[in-house]
Amino acid sequence: MKVLWAVLVVTLLAGCQAEVEEVARPTPEPELRQANQMRLQAEAFQARLKGWFEPLVQDMQRQWAGLVEKVQSALGPSPTALPVENH
Numbered sequence: 001m002k003v004l005w006a007v008l009v010v011t012l013l014a015g016c017q018a019e020v021e022e023v024a025r026p027t028p029e030p031e032l033r034q035a036n037q038m039r040l041q042a043e044a045f046q047a048r049l050k051g052w053f054e055p056l057v058q059d060m061q062r063q064w065a066g067l068v069e070k071v072q073s074a075l076g077p078s079p080t081a082l083p084v085e086n087h
Contacts, residue, residue: 006060009053 002060002063005056009057009060
């Protein structure tokens with residue numbers, strides 16, 4: 001389940017970082033105001049999503065680091081860390 005959350009977070013954050021190409025055509029004044037309003041709403045929504053997901057991502061990173069630490073301590077030293085005997 002945590003993997004699915006991680007995939008969702010990465011997908012949303014990547015989508016939020018995508019750049020949108022602007023179309024170069026004259027826009028009438030009411031449409032321009034509406035477009036600016038929609039852009040501001042989208043930016044506010046992106047900021048809310050980022051504010052909601054960043055703590056989740058940080059928590060997942062802490063949990064992952066803890067899990068890696070537990071697994072490494074349970075496995076003990078790695079086989080490559082042992083001294084090699086010369087014959």
